[in-house]
Amino acid sequence: MKTIQNPIIPGMAPDPSIIRVGDDYYIATSTFHWKPAVQIFHSRDLANWELVSYGLSKDEVDLRGTNTPAGIWAPHLSYDEKTKRFWLVYSHMQNMAGREFNAESYAMWADEITGPWSKPVYLTSIGFDPALFHDQDGRHYLSILEWETRQGYQAPGHIVIAEVDLTTGQVGEWHRVTTGFTTRGCVEAPQLYRHGDYYYLLLASGGTGYGHGIEIGRSKQVFGPYEPDPSGEPILTSQPAHLFSLGDPDAGHFEMYNPHSEMQKAGHGSLVETKDGEWYLAHLMARPLHGKLLNPLGRETSIQRVDWNDEGWLRLHDGSNVAKMTTPAPAAFNGSQKSAAFDIVDDFTSPTLNIRYMTPYQEPASSWIDYQGNGKLKIKGRNSFFSQYAPSILATRATSLNYEVETELEFHPDHYSETAGLGLYYDANNWFYVRLCLANDEQGIGLCGLHAKLGQKIDDRDNEVVVPGGKVKVRLSYRQGMVEVDYQLPEQEGWQPLGGPVNVDYLSDEGVNGEPGEIGGFTGLFNFMGAVDAHQHDSVATFNYYRVTSR
Template sequence: MSIIHNPIISGMAPDPSIIRVGGDYYIATSTFHWNPAIQIFHSTNLANWGLLTQVLKHDEVNLRGTNTPAGIWAPHLSFDKKTNKYWLAYSHMQNMAGREFNADSFAMWADDIKGPWSKPIYLTSIGFDPSLFHDQDGRHYLSILEWESRVGYQAPGHIVIAEVDLNNGNIIGGWHSVTTGFTTRGCVEAPQLYRHNDYYYLMLASGGTGYAHGIEMGRSKNIFGPYEPNPTNEPILTSSPHHLFSLGDPDAGHFEMYNPLSKIQKAGHGSLVQTPEDEWYIAHLMSRPLPNTKLNPLGRETGLQKMVWDSRGWLTMVDGSNLAKSTVESPKSVQIAEQKPADSDVQDDFHEVTFDNHFMTPYRMQASSWVNTAESPNHLRIYGGNSFFSQVNPSIMATRATSLNYTVQTSIEFQPHHFSQSAGLGLYYDANNWLYARICPSEKEDSRVLRILQAKLGERHDYKFSEVSIPEGPLQLKLIYHSGNVLFQYQSNGSKCWSTIREAFDATYLSDEGVNGEPGEIGGFTGLFNFIGATDAFQHKSFADFEYYKVSNLDNSIIERIIEKADK
């Protein structure tokens, strides 16, 4: 037995849905406005995870124009033992204005977890967070939150269950309303069904996806209920165990439920898995705020907790509490020599035909017409698209930020001719919130300069007074991220030293709580990305060639030494 440290998957990896097939564990996570959509991670020991593939990568979905934090929500993985097929259910959240929350839900299947996957099968538009349950008799059931938009009714709605024909997605016999939750935390969503001994167990996320988040559970001997709540009348897992009455409240941040004694926050929205040795774990979302703040730039990550069934047949944490822990016991049969952070560092020298599968693009699909490794050998060529304020065609290649201390580095060959053309390196949350060090033309368009452009809550800030003239030829760019502060550096061809563009930026607003939310609510829940990209609002014909892309997650002390050296 060894110790597993949380998170098991760092950076944007929320709403984890975990399954085991043989000796392999798989987790699917949400991707919102990012393509390719729906990440699937793989492990053989529950500790060391790696990105295996993405599911929606062949134009199955159009995410152009998606407002934060809509898009692809809460994918649910399942495995039908009778047919040996993998199933994936998900919601495409298209509108959240007016709290209408319009979403279409679909299911897909595959004989291999890596695909190919079937075309999406339409299920319903009744709400969001669908999950599939394959019963022992071969029947299939769909559970989902029915979104409530009427004034005076319990928000956000009821959990409903129906039998479903997976050949065509048709609902059989109508919907059965089963519960509005098993505790007083409210905001229940993400229903998932399990069968253990003589009972069906219904697991729910509750309390909103902020600091009051948790997992609650009920059970019934009939799949359509009635379901009795866990006898504690409290979540079975949370970061904030204190009692909360919030029935009818919107999905708010609940900052008053922040637990200063917990190393991990927001634990909730989880799924259950059984090991071959009959040990039980819940994979769940969690967050790690910046020190001395309630801001979470890394978004919601994936954690793990060990569970047991008590003598009364209820699921509980192994220590008898309901407080999510930063460390957890591994399965007894697993000895972990070293737990490697999941996909912590990223490096691609672009020598292969395909680029690293960690690269994701907001809103638009990746296509060889604007990003490829074929036209410039040993480089990634990116053609300039819309400005980065665009939710349609930004030319951005990004990877999830997975640490609060890291560096990102690249080398760019780029020759702009029009003031709208640029190429560079930066940080990105969504179209309204990013920070971009870019090569662009000087004011007279007769030379190149290096200048920083910022989007903050939808407003544009161009730091033209700190621009730097740069010579012709390749330019290396580096950003240093240290607990929410960002320093940009550059190095021209032949130089042996890094030069700093200007003083460090406060980038703490690039966090779930710092973007465009209403007071008391979380503005987003998608997480920070690092990116390389290019713009061209002239003819979309200019391009930048990137020689490499490297992300190095570092200890706090190492980052501090790098910054201290830069200051000198």
């Protein structure tokens, strides 16, 4: 039997919303404080996926000043057969302090998945995780979590549904339909489906941590009442043990770690049917570091084969409710899954910048990125990497727990606040950076490490090496939360170590600051090329290539 290996989209690719249009499958995922926002992936076989577009690729949203893990949450992708339009709805989480969770939700449409997308139309601020359902009679419905702010009421709130006019964005009367179908609580991400005589409501539950799962209910009326799945448990999870957490905040539930599974945190998913009538459930997951409850790669996308039983309820194909690292492939799958598809080899000769590059808090722009496709990439230095407004960081998602990232750069600083180099980045408070800079006495150029941990700066000048011509190759070897740094000067034949191994396991969802009252973040680790200039914003670093190779 042919199988699909999970995750199908490694690295930061959470909250997957999957659809099929003809022979093509598409998945949209969250991007938080990263831009362009809303990744859109494409596949023909459910196993091999490629990033093809972004939903928010211009100046539609301002993410400067965004605190971890706010930003763009849980995009939902749909296709209206009557108008032949793609629809994308998403939440812009602007504030999480005080557990107020202030978010605005919007809708956009496009005739092609690659755009252009319409301007976002405001829908509501009632909560987050919106989803659209296009019914057979031409009506459209918006489902979302209504965020509860009152003391003494079940958190995080009700799942609500309303009819919506997609031409105006006008939302009708909200109908409160459920606070969940199991005792895991913390339900969110409601998604409607029609199958047979029923409307099915798919919910994420148990929080985004180790107690995460997907639960389901059904009704013959879109506004309910909805009957819960008779099992009383999630239909998909990483930890099948019973959990009672009604009213709990969205917590990590570390007690729900499953020591028997490589996959953790399975939950928040969406359904798709193949042309051959097979059903699959795309969902998020995480892979912790060995022996630790830390997840550097954030939440990734996996997929499971599911079936409808005789009573009209969904079950995983193997009859359990535990998500697996492999799943039966669809009949049309040819058996070839490219394991290295997410590695990067970029010599900067393509006509346009690789689509996989992203930047934190602001758009990648020609004002600080000079790309001509001539084998050189130039980055102009700006704010320090502690900035949430204008750091000059060009990054790609880390997609493996064991990999190498390498570049060659040339830089000639004339002030001590001008630097350029290669690094690992989670957010403005947490990063690791190997940079060219002026020596402390401002006589010559050196290469040394600098990193931020929970907002505190740590400068590793003890291992500084002299780089006479301002040109050097740098390689970071990441292994299960540890990083080793090597460098090579132009006159050298082999790599030389720069100090010893450094523990960077804190660059993970559970290891960073996050919002007060929350557990760290849930975004993910990135690799980056970058430059800093807190002097005149006029220094420029030149990069000659960029490579990321999984090991």
